[in-house]
Amino acid sequence: MKATMCNAKAVLLTLAIALVCTPLPRAASVPDPVSTAVHEAFAPLLQTYDVPGIAVAVIEDGTPAFFNFGIASKESGTPVSQDTLFEIGSLSKTFTATLAASAETTGTISLTEQPGRYMPALRGTSLDAARLLDLAAYTAGGLPLQFPETVRTDADMTAYFQQWRPAAPPGHLREYSNPSIGLLGHVTALAAGRPFVDLVEDDLLPRLGLRHTYIDVPEAAMGSYAWGYDKADNPVRVNPGVFDAQAYGVKSTAADMIRFIDVNLRPGQVDPPLNSAVRATHVGRYQVGPMVQGLGWEQYGYPVALDSLLQGNSADMAMKPHPATPVTAAQAPGLFNKTGSTDGFGAYAAFVPQERIGIVMLANRNFPIAARVTAAKSVLDALAASH
Known part of the structure; x- marks a missing residue:
């Protein structure tokens, strides 16, 4: 419009x-x-x-x-x-982090585990050396601020992470990254067996008392x-x-x-x-x-x-x-x-x-x-x- x-x-x-x-x-x-x-x-x-x-x-x-x-x-x-x-932009990341922390309190995920535990397509990849905590803190090893323009679908996203190579070992370098925090939210949803949007809008936001957030x-x-x-x-x-x-x-x-x-x-x-x-x-x-x-x-x-x-x-x-x-x-x-x-x-x-x-x-x-x-x-x- x-x-x-x-x-x-x-x-x-x-x-x-x-x-x-x-x-x-x-x-x-x-x-x-x-x-x-x-x-x-x-x-x-x-x-x-x-x-x-x-x-x-x-x-x-x-x-x-x-x-x-x-x-x-x-x-x-x-x-x-x-x-x-x-639109609150990257303030959204605080909701993703809260959702992941909530999932850890219920045993749905563990922030000390690797993403491949919840997303089998990443098992054995370079990214699977990092922990979910590293995804949350942007310390997986140099994930970029944005995906390349060629990443347009979930299949593209998976392929990108499979070929990604770190610039440093996990926990040594902080590089602010949408793909990093995005993958944290994605694997949290996979572990819960529900879409990310549903977890946020139907569960997290009502529990926080937020009635006009979407x-x-x-x-x-x-x-x-x-x-x-x-x-x-x-x-x-x-x-x-x-x-x-x-x-x-x-x-x-x-x-x-x-x-x-x-x-x-x-x-x-x-x-x-x-x-x-x-x-x-x-x-x-x-x-x-x-x-x-x-x-x-x-x-x-x-x-x-x-x-x-x-x-x-x-x-x-x-x-x-x-x-x-x-x-x-x-x-x-x-x-x-x-x-x-x-x-x-x-x-x-x-x-x-x-x-x-x-x-x-x-x-x-x-x-x-x-x-x-x-x-x-x-x-x-x-x-x-x-x-």
Whole structure:
């Protein structure tokens, strides 16, 4: 489906709406310094990066607040709300990791096993020297960021993994990779004997209390699905691909995502097996520069300097291999974060368990990650200072 061209009157209306922030009623309970910090950090981004709309949610001690900027669609001019569906890109990986951790609590999989145990076509291959944990932490030995364009089907995917050769032994090199986390989700589904999408949408999301989060957006929810905008300002939505669901395919709302952050801050509110799984995603696995790679989440000691967050979320960290050192001792939980992007959307989430605070930002433009991290960090600092 293609968006129609807006007339001049609609464009002016769009611009006017985009420059207005509308906090929801619950935001009134947020301390003034926090509300001010949200407005000062995020409102300028609409104009600076030509972002049509941004939804921000913060949480402190279990109480959420919502701040909405701009519009979900340039064609309709519909304002962003906490119930607007955004593509969350690679933040989807935190759901895949949580699903895998949950499957381990039930004995369905073991993260210390090789993928060939659950996917016989990989037995005896170079990839089968790695563990599922290495797939989760991107340390299988140098799997690439994306599949080659020739990988278009599950058969292509299997053939690719069968011929793949590592650049390093498992556990020595961290190279951020959609195929890596995608294979983790795939073998988890094979072990469970159910499609990955069904495991997430029919089991995991309801247990987390997320009622408006999807991989496949149902027709009844399409009216809430924002349009993303690419570099040429064309309206776009995510393209299908091998392992899209596992790596970057989740669509969610600010209300649901801050609920997910709250579960990560207070895992005791979900059922005991899921509680254990959420806690397992917080365990640091590999030290990589300033960041510790866990299952889905990336973490830092707290308090953390902005420079460290920017380095850990940099293009260099995402696009290049880096030495990885196994974490052998338990660490105090610090700041956890994850970015996400598709062609037309940008997202960021972060939380600090010891401060009981968190933030989610969802946007329908893939604008620079450094700007997202910088804005969110300033709001987290305001939340921490408000205690």
